[in-house]
Every structure is written in structure tokens, then in C-alpha cells.
Amino acid sequence: QLQLVESGGGLVQPGGSLRLSCAASGFTLDHYAIGWFRQAPGKEREAVSCISSSDDSTYYTESVKGRFTISRDNAKNTVYLQMNSLKPEDTAVYYCAADSVWNVCVLWKDSYDSWGQGTQVTVAS
DSSP: OOEEEEEOOEEEOTTOOEEEEEEEESSOGGGSEEEEEEEOTTSOOEEEEEEOSSSOOEEEOGGGTTTEEEEEEGGGTEEEEEEOSOOGGGOEEEEEEEESSOSSOOSOGGGOOEEOOOEEEEEOO
16 A cells, blocks of 8 residues: 655634645655545545646535645645635545546545545634
8 A cells, every 4th residue: 555644734713724735655646646535523534636647637526616726746745735715614634545546536535545544624713
């Protein structure tokens, strides 16, 4: 399995911003489609965003469009999730994941086979 490590979570007030990082070790991240997912207490893990390895095309779930931006920094072997205008309903553990099969990403967690340990994001006043 590929090793991924998320960071950047924390407590932020509604309307605030955070940038999550997903760093890879032992492999080159830009060879893989990468997805960001989140899981709130008592809820299923849901897809948030993804970026393809073929052409860096990006996709977002409807609830975060216009507020979140996914990007790659190949020099740092890291994928980021910039989250702006955060809402209390964005509170969850956020995970990044790699798809070792397809180079076009999909917003479907079963397509991903390597996962990080997660980072907590809490949006509250």
C-alpha cells in the first residue's frame, strides 16, 4: 500500500479557512488520482473532491463547490485541499486517498485503495 499522511486540520470559526495537506512517502503522488473524503460522526464517509493524474482535472461534491479547491505541488509530492468559507456542517475527519488503478479520478470511495489516517476539522464558534 502507498503511504499517505494528512495534516492541517484544526478548529476554525464559521467563515474561516484551512488548508489540508496530503503528503506521500515512497512513491510519486502525481502518478495517481487523489481524492479527499470526509466522515462526520455517525455518518458514512463521503467524497469531497478529487484530482486526476492524467490531466489534473478536478471534481467536487456539490456542497463544497466554489468554497474548496484541490491542487497538486509535484515538487513537494503533496496534494492540498484549500477550504474557504467553512461551515459547521464541514466538521468531520478528512482523509486523502490514492487510486492505483485509474488515472481519471472519481468521487467514489471504493475506487481508492490507499488511505491516510485522517485529520480532524472542526468548524465552530
